[in-house]
Amino acid sequence: MNLILDKIFAHTTKFIALGVLLIVAWIFTELFQQSLVSIQSSGFDFVTQTKWAPNLEKFGALPAIYGSVVSTFLAMVLAVPVAIGVAIFLSELAPAKLKSPVGVSIELLAAIPSVIYGMWGLFYFVPIIRDIVGGVGISMLSAGIVLSIMILPFMAAVTRDAMNTTPDILKESAYALGGTKWDVIKDVVMPYAKAGIIGSFILALGRAIGETMAVTFVMGNVHKISLDLTQPATSIPVTLANEFNEADTGIYYSSLFELSLLLLVISFTIISIAKFYFLRRKRLGA
Amino acid sequence: MTHTEKRILTNKIVMTLSTLSAMVGMTFLFWILGILVINGIDALNWTIFSEAGAPPGYEESGLKHALIGQLMIVGVATFAGVPLGILAGTYLSEYGQQSKLAETIRDISDIMMSAPSIVIGAFVYAIVVAPMGHFSGWAGSVALTIIMLPIILRTTDDMLQLVPSTLREAAFALGAPKYKVIMQVVYRGAKVGILTGVLLGVARVAGETAPLLFTSFNDNFLNTDMNQPMASLTVTMFNYATSPYEDWQKLGWAAAFILSMFILGLNIIARVFLMKKKGK
Amino acid sequence: MATITQILEEKALEVKNFEFTYAGADAPSIKKLDMPIAKNSITALIGPSGCGKTTLLRSFNRIHDLYPGNKYEGEILFKDRNILTPKEDLINLRIKIGMIFQKPTAFPMSIYDNVAYGMRLQGIKNKTELEGRVEKALTDAAIWKEVKDRLKHDANGLSGGQQQRLCIARAIAVEPEVLLFDEPTSALDPISTAGIEELVVELKEKVSIIIVTHNMQQAARVSDYTGFMYLGELIELGRTEEMFVTPREKLTEEYITGKFG
Numbered sequence: 001m002n003l004i005l006d007k008i009f010a011h012t013t014k015f016i017a018l019g020v021l022l023i024v025a026w027i028f029t030e031l032f033q034q035s036l037v038s039i040q041s042s043g044f045d046f047v048t049q050t051k052w053a054p055n056l057e058k059f060g061a062l063p064a065i066y067g068s069v070v071s072t073f074l075a076m077v078l079a080v081p082v083a084i085g086v087a088i089f090l091s092e093l094a095p096a097k098l099k100s101p102v103g104v105s106i107e108l109l110a111a112i113p114s115v116i117y118g119m120w121g122l123f124y125f126v127p128i129i130r131d132i133v134g135g136v137g138i139s140m141l142s143a144g145i146v147l148s149i150m151i152l153p154f155m156a157a158v159t160r161d162a163m164n165t166t167p168d169i170l171k172e173s174a175y176a177l178g179g180t181k182w183d184v185i186k187d188v189v190m191p192y193a194k195a196g197i198i199g200s201f202i203l204a205l206g207r208a209i210g211e212t213m214a215v216t217f218v219m220g221n222v223h224k225i226s227l228d229l230t231q232p233a234t235s236i237p238v239t240l241a242n243e244f245n246e247a248d249t250g251i252y253y254s255s256l257f258e259l260s261l262l263l264l265v266i267s268f269t270i271i272s273i274a275k276f277y278f279l280r281r282k283r284l285g286a
Numbered sequence: 287m288t289h290t291e292k293r294i295l296t297n298k299i300v301m302t303l304s305t306l307s308a309m310v311g312m313t314f315l316f317w318i319l320g321i322l323v324i325n326g327i328d329a330l331n332w333t334i335f336s337e338a339g340a341p342p343g344y345e346e347s348g349l350k351h352a353l354i355g356q357l358m359i360v361g362v363a364t365f366a367g368v369p370l371g372i373l374a375g376t377y378l379s380e381y382g383q384q385s386k387l388a389e390t391i392r393d394i395s396d397i398m399m400s401a402p403s404i405v406i407g408a409f410v411y412a413i414v415v416a417p418m419g420h421f422s423g424w425a426g427s428v429a430l431t432i433i434m435l436p437i438i439l440r441t442t443d444d445m446l447q448l449v450p451s452t453l454r455e456a457a458f459a460l461g462a463p464k465y466k467v468i469m470q471v472v473y474r475g476a477k478v479g480i481l482t483g484v485l486l487g488v489a490r491v492a493g494e495t496a497p498l499l500f501t502s503f504n505d506n507f508l509n510t511d512m513n514q515p516m517a518s519l520t521v522t523m524f525n526y527a528t529s530p531y532e533d534w535q536k537l538g539w540a541a542a543f544i545l546s547m548f549i550l551g552l553n554i555i556a557r558v559f560l561m562k563k564k565g566k
Numbered sequence: 567m568a569t570i571t572q573i574l575e576e577k578a579l580e581v582k583n584f585e586f587t588y589a590g591a592d593a594p595s596i597k598k599l600d601m602p603i604a605k606n607s608i609t610a611l612i613g614p615s616g617c618g619k620t621t622l623l624r625s626f627n628r629i630h631d632l633y634p635g636n637k638y639e640g641e642i643l644f645k646d647r648n649i650l651t652p653k654e655d656l657i658n659l660r661i662k663i664g665m666i667f668q669k670p671t672a673f674p675m676s677i678y679d680n681v682a683y684g685m686r687l688q689g690i691k692n693k694t695e696l697e698g699r700v701e702k703a704l705t706d707a708a709i710w711k712e713v714k715d716r717l718k719h720d721a722n723g724l725s726g727g728q729q730q731r732l733c734i735a736r737a738i739a740v741e742p743e744v745l746l747f748d749e750p751t752s753a754l755d756p757i758s759t760a761g762i763e764e765l766v767v768e769l770k771e772k773v774s775i776i777i778v779t780h781n782m783q784q785a786a787r788v789s790d791y792t793g794f795m796y797l798g799e800l801i802e803l804g805r806t807e808e809m810f811v812t813p814r815e816k817l818t819e820e821y822i823t824g825k826f827g
Contacts, residue, residue: 002463002465002466003463005463005465006463006464006465008465009464009465009468010377010381010464010465012373013373013374013376013377013380013381014377014381014382016370016373016374016377017373017374017377017378017382017388017391017439018387018391019370019374020374020391020394020395020398020435020436020439021390021391021394023432023435024394024398026409026413027405027406027409030409030412030413031405031408031409031412034408034412081307082307082310082311083311084304084307085303085304085305085306085307085308085311086304086307086308086311086312088300088301088304088308089304089305089307089308090308093301093304093305093308094308095634096634096635102308102312104557105315105316106312106315108550108553108554109315109318109319111489111490111493111549111550111553112318112319112322112493112546112549112550113492113493113494113495113520113545113546113549114493114495115493115495115520115523115524115542116318116322116523116542116545116546117318118524119523119527119538119539119542120317120318120321120322122527122528123321123527123535124317124321149314149315149318152311152314152315153315156311167671169667169668169669169671170671170673171632172629172632172665172667172671173665173667173671173673173733174673174683175629175632175660176627176629176660176664176665176667176737177660177661177664177683177684177687177736177737177740178290178657178658178660178661178684178687178688178740179657179687180293180294180296180297180657181297181301182293182296182297182300182301183293183297183687187673187675187683188673188674191673191674191675192674194674203400206400207400209402210401210402210403210404210405211402212402212403212404212495212496213495213496213520213524216524217524217527217528237402237404237496240404240407240408240496241404241496241499244407244408244411244499244500245499245500245503256408257408257412260404260405260408260409261405263402263404263405264401264402264405267400267401267402268397268401271396271397271400271401272397275393275396275397276393288689289688289689290657290658290687290688290689292689293657293687294657
């Protein structure tokens, strides 16, 4: 009896674990199948054309891709230095009394749903951008900034964690040679924590590029490539969020599925790079 | 200026810059938190809990529909995702261990935890909504289950691995079959850890908006039929906030506040559990 | 009061009425301590765990200052100047007073860069000078032959004993006047330990050395003077060969003969 139950238990757990792999495989194949109509009709034009006009059955995803890349790039450029600054402050500068409350609140802020960052952006930040740079405020710039604020807590927390893995004794040896705090941080802590820090930045990049709600409010969903950051723009997830429920033709749907597939492949690739090159999981007990 | 003086100056400049950036970052973050609390508390009142949605301009409009919808969608997802995640995590830690298959499942789960959730929404649209012909609460739950699964799976895996192997060996030495060892000894040893993972998993999916947009969709009125489109706090928040009506926007902030407090609460409880666990 | 043998040599450091209290602690970890440190000699600090020997050692380069709230009282004189004042230039102090830690602390950089690190901090950029001094430091640390063909390799590829000698090379490359050793062989195998001990003895020609050790035999083998500490106080300081043969304090005798530890 025990033997049978033992087998049943073992097989059930294995079956469910395999199910996780199957679901992921299913997601890829399903999205691919749904994209087929679009892939067959537009081919490579899908990613090179700039005209997105569903009523004319023209689906050029370049503006959305461009918007994803630029808004994410903008967010990273803004968030990386601030995240490093916050991490240095938390791990090396802050007095003990501040360290833990500030650290914990940053971690908690990382848990706040992104839709709230988007709401804040729409009601409080967009008007400021409008006043400062003109235009409608709903723009690539706003999207980049709101996105950067959204990823900041995550990035700061993991950077701090990575920096904190540097053994005290290693830091002390650098101080013992007459190093200043900054010398020790740049020559010992950063090189020591390099893989962890770069890995988590890339991970943040992978998350940011797929982020929907923080940017949907403030980007505008305008399929136009403009070098002017104060203009409304769109990104892949913004397009999906705005248009999925409006799609009325098969090809329109299929194009949106192709966008989803594209987004999944891009973020899957970025996250994999972060995981496999930088954040190799340490085996427990090894 | 000697080299050492230069170093000291550079140090001062960099440390000032980093303190400043910490202040800038914290200002933004607390600004958001402050806005959330002020607007949220301002909008809170009893009607929010007692009344469902109404067209803009109506006095008697609340969030009852969204709160109930949210609870049902997230509840069903939790009900499905937690046992599945725990069992799959059990396989990784207790059976698969360092095998190639187990490692692959770990890697894929890690990646899925950061994958864009809107894509999961599109996927569930294709496999549930389209065949059924309409949006439904079930579809929303399916999407959230898929998002929750890797989180529960990985925390369970990690937490079970922390249970000392001597404990397992002691149980085996008494002649217990493996499934009993796992259910009666290993799970018990990892209880707090698994619970923490569950709390964090629920907190994570409770804040998801994107995957619900085209699965459970929305309903401005109270609906408890999971087979129909269903309101959730997040989608309601999104719709109300982007509407031009001030009273709807206000309700949107109330929803944002309630949801954030719920999620922060879960995170804080999870933290307390973890701290207690470490303290032991 | 401690029994202190008159130091005949010139003094490298002099501890006077020194007290040290850790942040948040009620009582000082080191109480009213007086101790001369002889120049170009090796002074060993021994005593049971928690006696304050490492705390004292870490006061000489004020590495305690990295953690806020620690408190010094009294004086430590280095070149007739009290180094415990708040306005002490810690960077220059630490260049003059080097330190070797319990575990090898190779930085995450090449062997060459590890040794050159302290000199670069001082602004030495000239390649020939750097190369010459790196070679000299590695030679003095008795590791040049082993690493000369792989100077550009990651220092973490070296064995524990080699890494510890690399750390010594890194410390002596900046030509300090005093070197502090904090249980430098506690993480090493016996053969590496013997190598490090030999090296420490050779180094005293150029620098004054203070070494904290758990291992009484090590103190006996390498040091000229030994200080025995107990519960934050210096019980006895004497010439090593005298103290291990004829301790003057009863506590010292009991510790040396292994009655407690």
